[in-house]
Amino acid sequence: MRIAISLICLCSLLAFATTAAANEVLVHIQTIHASAGEPFVDPDIESLQNELRSGFPGYQVFHLLGRHELKAPQQSQRSLKLPDNDNSELVITYLGRTPDPKLLRLEIGLRGKLAAEVKASPGSTFFQAGLTYKDGILILAIKATLALSSP
Amino acid sequence: MAKQPSHPAPRDPVSSAQALEPLRLQAYYDGELPEDEAHELAAHLVHGTDDQARLAALQEMGDLVRFDNEQALELLDSSAFTARIIAATAALPSHPAKAATATPNDPGTWLDRVMQSLGAYFAAHRKIFIPATVLLAMAALVMLPMLLSPQAPTTLVEKERTIVIVEPLHLEGGASGSVSYTPHSNTPVIWYLGSQSPETSSPTLDAAPLRIAIHNILQRLEKLEKNNGSLLNDWETPTDSQRRYNIDIIKEAEWFQRHRSQGPI
Numbered sequence: 001m002r003i004a005i006s007l008i009c010l011c012s013l014l015a016f017a018t019t020a021a022a023n024e025v026l027v028h029i030q031t032i033h034a035s036a037g038e039p040f041v042d043p044d045i046e047s048l049q050n051e052l053r054s055g056f057p058g059y060q061v062f063h064l065l066g067r068h069e070l071k072a073p074q075q076s077q078r079s080l081k082l083p084d085n086d087n088s089e090l091v092i093t094y095l096g097r098t099p100d101p102k103l104l105r106l107e108i109g110l111r112g113k114l115a116a117e118v119k120a121s122p123g124s125t126f127f128q129a130g131l132t133y134k135d136g137i138l139i140l141a142i143k144a145t146l147a148l149s150s151p
Numbered sequence: 152m153a154k155q156p157s158h159p160a161p162r163d164p165v166s167s168a169q170a171l172e173p174l175r176l177q178a179y180y181d182g183e184l185p186e187d188e189a190h191e192l193a194a195h196l197v198h199g200t201d202d203q204a205r206l207a208a209l210q211e212m213g214d215l216v217r218f219d220n221e222q223a224l225e226l227l228d229s230s231a232f233t234a235r236i237i238a239a240t241a242a243l244p245s246h247p248a249k250a251a252t253a254t255p256n257d258p259g260t261w262l263d264r265v266m267q268s269l270g271a272y273f274a275a276h277r278k279i280f281i282p283a284t285v286l287l288a289m290a291a292l293v294m295l296p297m298l299l300s301p302q303a304p305t306t307l308v309e310k311e312r313t314i315v316i317v318e319p320l321h322l323e324g325g326a327s328g329s330v331s332y333t334p335h336s337n338t339p340v341i342w343y344l345g346s347q348s349p350e351t352s353s354p355t356l357d358a359a360p361l362r363i364a365i366h367n368i369l370q371r372l373e374k375l376e377k378n379n380g381s382l383l384n385d386w387e388t389p390t391d392s393q394r395r396y397n398i399d400i401i402k403e404a405e406w407f408q409r410h411r412s413q414g415p416i
Contacts, residue, residue, distance in 0.1 A: 055333030124313035130343035
């Protein structure tokens with residue numbers, strides 16, 4: 001009987017952990033400084049160079065400033081202080097998943113400035129750009145994936 | 152069991168006056184004498200009435216002992232013993248004569264033995280198997296809904312086809328913004344294009360992002376011209392994201408038109 005109770009508890013815990021893992025996302029954010037000058041793309045963001053060069057034609061120099069990860073449970077807001085000239089704040093809320101196709105619903109915003117709902121397949125990258133930083137702008141490369149384990 | 156020779160007795164070489172030794176008679180009764188000697192004794196018994204009577208007495212005693220054993224066996228509970236014997240027999244290699252006739256599909260031999268063996272095994276270990284079966288059933292009850300649920304992904308599959316849809320922007324505090332897409336991969340870019348300061352009526356616009364917005368508009372207008380006025384000519388059917396793409400271009404153009412008259416960029 002003790003074994004049976006232990007097994008039931010273990011299974012319940014596993015079910016809870018799986019459900020919890022499905023209800024949160026891991027948001028990967030790369031902050032990039034874009035400026036004019038001799039063409040250069042930081043080797044750390046080489047995988048993004050095609051998008052950066054074609055999507056931001058006014059800039060030729062792209063430096064990676066930092067990488068951040070935010071674990072966002074459903075309906076919980078997470079924020080990140082940005083190094084731009086206005087000290088803006090990136091705000092991310094995971095809203096859940098769409099039924100079909102399975103897309104992650106995220107609200108991405110700059111506090112007090114703008115916000116937009118983004119529906120993205122797990123692992124897809126999109127950008128937020130336009131905040132002024134030094135002699136150029138700040139580009140945020142954002143990618144969301146399903147979190148694989150509960151905290 | 153008495154094994155009396157059934158063949159006809161030969162001529163009597165044993166004197167009828169001489170009584171048979173008890174051990175020899177017992178050996179004859181048990182069928183343990185060599186064949187020649189057994190023939191001799193059989194011929195002697197035809198004439199020796201005393202020896203016939205002793206042999207008959209031996210048979211009677213044998214019947215009594217057998218009857219007594221059978222009575223004792225009926226009173227004995229031998230179900231577990233029988234099951235073990237059956238199981239042990241099944242584990243033994245088949246008799247050559249049986250093996251020649253038995254086939255894997257013969258339900259009377261091979262399958263029966265397997266079933267009997269399994270039955271005996273489970274009966275012998277039922278104290279373990281019954282709780283184990285209950286546990287397995289409970290585990291299945293808990294795990295099945297999780298396995299069947301479409302909402303329980305435990306692994307991440309990076310899709311080759313990436314989809315990103317950006318809904319219309321909500322602007323706050325006089326901010327300006329737009330959504331554009333990179334030309335090759337159609338990766339969306341959510342643009343913040345500056346804010347209108349509360350003290351002044353004229354917007355504070357950042358020139359650099361505006362240049363990119365203008366560049367994107369011009370690039371798409373060129374595309375529009377190449378496609379004889381239709382932005383959809385290079386797609387077979389417009390999808391929601393493509394419609395949004397076109398709406399974004401129009402919004403960018405309108406936004407640029409609206410702010411162009413408010414001062415130099």
